[in-house]
Amino acid sequence: MKPGKRILGATILVDGLAFLVFFALAAYERNANVIIPSYALKWELSKAFLDLAWWLPALQFLALALALGSMAGKSESLLRDSILPGVLVSALLAAAVLILAPDMETRRYSYLDLSGRFNKALADTRAALGDGRLVDARSSYGALASIDRLDSRAVELETRLVNAEIKAARGGGPRAAAAVAAPLRDPKAAREELAKAEDYFRQRDFYSANWHAKKALSLEPSLAEARVLADRAWGEILASGGSAADAEKAAFFGRKVEAFGYLQSGDAVSAYRLFSEMSREKPSDADVRRYLTESLAALETSGFFKDEADAAAAARVFPRFLILVPATPATPATPVAAAPQAGLPAPRGSAAAPASTYLRPAAILAAREVAFTPESAFFFDLEYITLGSEGGEILHIVAPYAKLAAGKLFFESVERERPETVFMPSLASGGAAPLFVESRLDVLTLYRLAAGLRQPASSSTLDLFQGAVAAPRYGLSQKPFMAELLRRLGLPFAIFGAAALGTLVGIRFRPAGGKVAKAAWLALPVMAAGAAFFYYVGEAADRLLSDWVLRILPGPLSLAASAGLRAVVLAILVMIAASLRRHVPEAEGD
Amino acid sequence: MKNWFGAAGRFCADFLLVLILVVAIATLGASPAGTDAGGLLAAAIAAALRLFPIAAIAAIFLGYHAFERRTGRRFLSLLSVLVLGFGVLVGFTELRRLDLAPGLRYGKPLPPYGMVVENGTSSLLVGHYEGSSAVLALGYEADAQEAPRLFYSPRAEYSPETGTVRIGSHAFKSLEAAEPAWRFLPSIPGLEGRRLDERLAGLDGLQLPLALIVAGGMAFLAAGLAGFASLPRWPLVGFFFGLAGVVILVLLDAALMSPPALLLAGKLAAKLGLAKVAGPLVVACLEAFLGLVFTVLALVAGRREAE
Numbered sequence: 001m002k003p004g005k006r007i008l009g010a011t012i013l014v015d016g017l018a019f020l021v022f023f024a025l026a027a028y029e030r031n032a033n034v035i036i037p038s039y040a041l042k043w044e045l046s047k048a049f050l051d052l053a054w055w056l057p058a059l060q061f062l063a064l065a066l067a068l069g070s071m072a073g074k075s076e077s078l079l080r081d082s083i084l085p086g087v088l089v090s091a092l093l094a095a096a097v098l099i100l101a102p103d104m105e106t107r108r109y110s111y112l113d114l115s116g117r118f119n120k121a122l123a124d125t126r127a128a129l130g131d132g133r134l135v136d137a138r139s140s141y142g143a144l145a146s147i148d149r150l151d152s153r154a155v156e157l158e159t160r161l162v163n164a165e166i167k168a169a170r171g172g173g174p175r176a177a178a179a180v181a182a183p184l185r186d187p188k189a190a191r192e193e194l195a196k197a198e199d200y201f202r203q204r205d206f207y208s209a210n211w212h213a214k215k216a217l218s219l220e221p222s223l224a225e226a227r228v229l230a231d232r233a234w235g236e237i238l239a240s241g242g243s244a245a246d247a248e249k250a251a252f253f254g255r256k257v258e259a260f261g262y263l264q265s266g267d268a269v270s271a272y273r274l275f276s277e278m279s280r281e282k283p284s285d286a287d288v289r290r291y292l293t294e295s296l297a298a299l300e301t302s303g304f305f306k307d308e309a310d311a312a313a314a315a316r317v318f319p320r321f322l323i324l325v326p327a328t329p330a331t332p333a334t335p336v337a338a339a340p341q342a343g344l345p346a347p348r349g350s351a352a353a354p355a356s357t358y359l360r361p362a363a364i365l366a367a368r369e370v371a372f373t374p375e376s377a378f379f380f381d382l383e384y385i386t387l388g389s390e391g392g393e394i395l396h397i398v399a400p401y402a403k404l405a406a407g408k409l410f411f412e413s414v415e416r417e418r419p420e421t422v423f424m425p426s427l428a429s430g431g432a433a434p435l436f437v438e439s440r441l442d443v444l445t446l447y448r449l450a451a452g453l454r455q456p457a458s459s460s461t462l463d464l465f466q467g468a469v470a471a472p473r474y475g476l477s478q479k480p481f482m483a484e485l486l487r488r489l490g491l492p493f494a495i496f497g498a499a500a501l502g503t504l505v506g507i508r509f510r511p512a513g514g515k516v517a518k519a520a521w522l523a524l525p526v527m528a529a530g531a532a533f534f535y536y537v538g539e540a541a542d543r544l545l546s547d548w549v550l551r552i553l554p555g556p557l558s559l560a561a562s563a564g565l566r567a568v569v570l571a572i573l574v575m576i577a578a579s580l581r582r583h584v585p586e587a588e589g590d
Numbered sequence: 591m592k593n594w595f596g597a598a599g600r601f602c603a604d605f606l607l608v609l610i611l612v613v614a615i616a617t618l619g620a621s622p623a624g625t626d627a628g629g630l631l632a633a634a635i636a637a638a639l640r641l642f643p644i645a646a647i648a649a650i651f652l653g654y655h656a657f658e659r660r661t662g663r664r665f666l667s668l669l670s671v672l673v674l675g676f677g678v679l680v681g682f683t684e685l686r687r688l689d690l691a692p693g694l695r696y697g698k699p700l701p702p703y704g705m706v707v708e709n710g711t712s713s714l715l716v717g718h719y720e721g722s723s724a725v726l727a728l729g730y731e732a733d734a735q736e737a738p739r740l741f742y743s744p745r746a747e748y749s750p751e752t753g754t755v756r757i758g759s760h761a762f763k764s765l766e767a768a769e770p771a772w773r774f775l776p777s778i779p780g781l782e783g784r785r786l787d788e789r790l791a792g793l794d795g796l797q798l799p800l801a802l803i804v805a806g807g808m809a810f811l812a813a814g815l816a817g818f819a820s821l822p823r824w825p826l827v828g829f830f831f832g833l834a835g836v837v838i839l840v841l842l843d844a845a846l847m848s849p850p851a852l853l854l855a856g857k858l859a860a861k862l863g864l865a866k867v868a869g870p871l872v873v874a875c876l877e878a879f880l881g882l883v884f885t886v887l888a889l890v891a892g893r894r895e896a897e
Contacts, residue, residue, distance in 0.1 A: 069826035320732045322706050322713045322740075366730045366740040383740040391726055391744040398737040428738045475715050477705040509825035520824040523831070530833030541611070544618045 003068065003078055004085035010067035011089050014059050015052065018528075022055075023048040036118050038148045039111040046108040053097045053104075057491075057498035058535030060090060062528055064502030065509075070516045075507045082503055090499045094492040098461065106458040110316060117314070118147045125157050134168055137161055146314055190220030197229050209233040211254025252278065256287055263291060267435075268298035269412050273419035302435055303412040304403040306423060309378035312371035318450040321370040321379070324361035324475035325441060361475070363387055365441075367402070372447045376405040383428070384409065386437070397433045399425035404446070409439040445470055456484035464488075468556060478554055486546040486562050493566040494542065498535070500570070542566075593660040594670065601653035601674050608652075609645035613637045642682040647812045647839050650675040651832045654816035664817065668885055672813040679805035701753060701764035714755055714762040716748075724748040724755045729762040800871060807874030807881070812839055814884030821891050846873045 026047040035043050052059075068082055121144040128137035141161055144154050197212035213230035216223055259274035275292040282288060299305070368381035382402040386394045399411035400423045411425030412435045425433040448467035451459045453476065459467065468481035511520075549562045616637040621630055650671045657667035701707070703718045711733040717726030727746035731739050741757040748754075754761045815838070819831035845851060855872035864872075 065826060069824070320708075320711070320713065320730070322715065322728075322730045324715070361726075364728055364740065364742060368732055368739070381737065381739070383738060385728075385740065385742050393742055393744075396738065396740070396742075472705070475704065475706055477702070477707075505829060506826065509829045511824045511826075516824050520822065520827055523822065523824075523827045526834050527827065527830035529837075530830035533833055533837050537611075537615075540619070541615050544615055548618055 003071065003082040006067045006071060007064060007082060007085045007089055010063040011060065011093070014063040014066070015056075015093075018055065018059050019048055019052050022051040026051070034115060034119070035111065036115045036148060036151060038151060039115055043108060043111040043115075046104045046111065049104045050101065050108060053101050053491075055532065055535065056093060056097060057494035057538075058528075058531045060093065060495050061498035061502040061505075061535065062531040064499050065506040065531075066524075066527070068503055068506030069510050071506075071510065072513065072515070078507055079503065086499045086503060087496070090495045091492075094495045097491060098488060102458050102460055105455070106316070109455055109458060113316070114147050114314070118144060118151070121147070122153055122157070125161070129157070129160060129164060132164075134161070134165055137164070143310075146310075185220060187220045187223075190216040190223050190226065193219060194223065194226050194229065197226065197233070201229060201233055204236075206233040206236040208254065208257050210250060211257060214254070215258065252282070256291075259295070260291060263295050263298060266298075266302060268295050268301070269303045269414045269422050269435075271295035272299050272414060273422065276419040299414070301408075303410050303414060304376075304401075304405075305416040306401055306413045306421075307416050308373075308376070309371065309380070309401050309403065309413065312373050312376070312378045313369065313380070315371070317369045317371045317380075318454040319369055320367075320454075321450055322366045322475075323364075323446075323449065324473075325363035325365055325439065326473045327360045327362040360389075361387060363439075370446070370450050372443065372450070375443065376403055377441075377443045377446050378403050382411070384411075384437070395433070396428035397425050397437075398428050399423070399433070404439060404441055404443060407439060408436050409441070410436045412436070449474060449476060452481045452484070456480050459484070461485065461488060465556070478556075479550060482550055482554065482556070482558055483546065485559060486550065487543075489559060489563060490542050490546065490566060493563075493570055494535075494539070497538075497570050594657070594666075597653065597657040597660045597667075598670065598674060600656040601649055601671065604652040604656075605645050605649035605678055608648040609638060609642060612641050612644055616641055639682065639686050643679065643808065643843070644836075644840060646675050646678045646682075646809070648836055649678070650809065650812040651816045651819065651836055654813070654820065655832075658820065665889060668813050668817050668888065671816060672809055675809040675812055676806055679809055680802055683801050683805055702766075707764065707766055709763045709765075709767050712762055714764060716746075716755060716764065719748055722748050722750065724764075727755050727757055727762075729755070729757045729760055731760065803871060804874040807877035808843060810881030811842075811877040811884070812881070814881035814888065815839055817888030818884040821888060843877070846877065 023044055026044040029047075030040060030044060032040075064082075064086060068078060071078060121140045124140035125137050125144055128134070128140055138161065141154075141157060144157070148154060149158075193212050193216035197209045197216060200206075200209035200212060210230050210233035213226045213233060216226035217230065220226070255274055255278060259271050259278070262268070262274065263271035271291070272295040275288055275295050278285065278288045279292050364383075364385040364387070365379075366383045367379035370380070371378045379402040380400070382397075382399045384395075384397045384399070384402070386397075388394050397411060401411075401413040402425075403410045403413070411433060413423045415421040425435065427433045445466075448459070448463045449471060452464050452467035452471070456464060464481050464485050468478045468485065471478045471481060545565060546558075546562055549558045549565070552558075553561050613634050617630060617634045620637075621633055653671045653674065654667055657670050658664060661667060661670075701716070701719065703716050706713050706715045711731065713730040713732070715728050716724040719725070724743075724746040726744060727748075728740065728742045730741075741760050743757045747756040748764070749756070753764045755764050756762075815835045816832065819835045820828045822828045822831065846855075852873065855876070859872045
């Protein structure tokens with residue numbers, strides 16, 4: 001058999017066996033309490049692949065040593081014939097790992113994360129059900145069911161939950177329905193409503209006058225004028241022949257007016273909430289249908305649905321996100337020598353700007369978690385501080401949910417199925433906050449930063465590089481990006497180096513006559529353990545080397561420095577491999 | 591004779607190469623950011639005096655092949671690596687007693703600026719430091735129960751002594767949490783790499799004859815295993831046996847010298863009426879006995895066909 005075929009066969013055999021071993025180990029390692037059954041096989045496969053990828057240099061070393069170490073022939077010709085197939089196989093393996101590993105890492109993490117969320121939701125549902133908190137139980141069950149509705153534990157809980165809800169409904173107990181919050185007292189708004197009511201009254205629009213007067217009363221119950229005006233308007237309605245049915249119509253009409261008013265004033269969330277309620281009551285009402293659609297469209301430009309954020313988070317979420325929002329997103333750092341207290345110096349080692357220049361952040365953004373869709377970024381427990389030109393704090397906005405899309409950061413969100421539940425932003429100092437701000441933040445850049453910081457192994461190489469370049473401008477360290485890039489850069493070198501050494505060892509330690517006894521193959525596990533140890537030391541040395549290169553050159557220059565160092569090591573290994581011909585007796589030739 | 595000296599030179603070169611590699615990895619891995627050249631040198635000397643047995647074991651395994659190839663005599667090869675290995679072990683054990691390693695003094699690292707520094711669940715970003723001020727400081731406490739979790743000050747109080755930045759009533763650390771101390775040997779449940787250090791530290795107080803016996807036991811076992819590893823007819827298997835042998839020997843030695851094993855050895859010696867014999871001596875004798883067994887096996891086994 002030619003060396004090329006033998007190398008390919010040995011590689012497939014060794015890697016295949018190793019994958020089976022890693023799969024078995026993953027199956028053994030998998031904790032049924034952590035990974036839910038529906039993700040078990042997928043998690044095991046992705047874990048086995050990632051383990052295989054990590055140990056690939058050691059396996060390549062073993063495969064080539066075995067392939068060439070069991071061949072007869074002159075060492076010179078063996079070496080010559082094995083170089084091209086060895087390089088090709090190594091290149092293919094390196095490329096496959098570099099392309100597939102980030103996706104596999106994403107999957108592995110996702111299965112783990114989703115299982116964790118499922119288990120937490122399971123525990124929360126059980127606890128809430130046990131305490132009789134059916135609203136909470138239903139909410140937690142929703143999260144549970146969105147991950148795996150068919151899990152036997154989810155099915156069992158759903159049965160219990162439904163039974164408890166039926167029982168509670170019969171007994172008048174708590175139900176899984178949200179209560180509408182009573183409006184707060186607001187004398188100023190009440191005066192405005194009263195003025196509107198008086199206007200409508202003068203225009204002889206008694207329905208609107210009555211409704212606005214009542215609205216004023218609800219905002220300020222002590223407003224006697226509003227009570228009088230509401231009674232007068234109602235009297236006019238009755239005097240014109242109104243009935244109880246008319247009263248219902250009037251109330252419905254009033255709500256339409258209110259919702260329309262919200263829509264006109266730009267409060268699309270409130271408009272959507274009211275029109276949704278009315279749509280359920282009178283789905284055929286033409287006005288309601290029309291303005292529900294319009295409020296929905298308006299909502300997309302001033303707020304968002306919370307379930308969008310939940311759906312994004314269910315796919316993948318990154319914890320603890322803290323960045324500076326640069327004032328100018330696409331231009332180099334602006335020198336601000338006169339007011340250093342207002343800016344940030346470029347981080348040490350950064351190629352973005354010399355140390356004497358400063359970046360001026362326009363704002364600071366922090367979120368407990370962040371999730372992404374292709375067009376949007378969703379923040380959970382967001383805080384946003386806008387800064388003045390001298391670095392002083394202008395606004396400190398706090399929002400339970402926020403969305404970044406189309407150059408705007410939206411702070412207001414609403415539950416799609418329960419429009420009465422609205423999540424409003426507020427100021428940290430108290431008071432009303434703007435519902436959105438203009439922002440030049442770019443979703444893709446934020447994704448690169450979040451993924452590169454928290455799960456660098458799952459980012460594509462291009463994303464990592466671009467994230468590393470962008471990181472200093474957002475006040476982030478380049479280290480996690482560069483460390484992962486250096487690790488990936490090291491993989492091809494490690495595979496090629498291992499292949500060169502495997503060739504060396506294989507040709508150097510061939511048996512006399514080129515015949516290998518069958519019993520010798522029983523030593524394969526020991527040989528694999530030896531190769532693993534050899535790689536373990538080499539990998540530790542490489543990791544430390546990368547770490548020190550990063551300490552000295554924290555920026556992208558470290559890639560060039562590291563590549564140079566590794567190329568030197570690889571060249572030395574190849575030279576050693578080439579020199580081995582002298583040590584092999586040629587008498588055993590074929 | 592020329593061949594023997596050539597092989598002996600190869601043994602010394604292998605020992606130094608492995609020692610340099612091991613010391614470099616251990617030193618670079620354990621030195622925190624901000625360590626200067628003096629600190630690195632001190633750490634390297636300490637690592638060399640701690641990890642030399644690994645280099646000695648590796649040199650015995652590698653050297654055995656060199657001796658066998660150059661001299662063609664198995665007994666001579668075994669004897670040579672045993673003597674050379676013993677010499678290196680004794681020499682470095684004596685160097686340990688001289689207390690050469692200067693105290694490890696790592697420079698205090700400067701706090702990074704212009705980038706987020708994470709410490710547990712809290713994060714800090716400082717524009718730059720000016721004496722006891724942190725200019726443009728923002729801190730974030732991700733796990734706080736309620737907002738605000740984000741704290742900002744154009745100029746916050748910085749304490750260089752404690753390395754903390756105080757924004758209002760909230761204190762943030764200016765340095766990242768130190769990573770756990772890096773260990774050269776992997777941690778295996780119940781058998782951590784640290785044991786090798788402890789074993790040597792335990793030998794520091796022994797009298798010279800006892801230290802020599804302990805070193806001899808280890809050298810004997812290494813030489814025996816090296817000879818045994820070269821037995822397979824397929825040299826490639828022997829090569830991998832050699833690699834595995836180094837690992838097995840390091841782990842075996844660490845296990846045998848661990849406190850529970852030493853206690854057991856002491857009890858065993860007491861039962862045999864040798865209560866006055868120290869635990870390390872019993873273990874050294876056990877290692878030497880195992881080494882003798884492997885040596886005899888290597889010698890009586892049929893000579894491998896020439897490559």
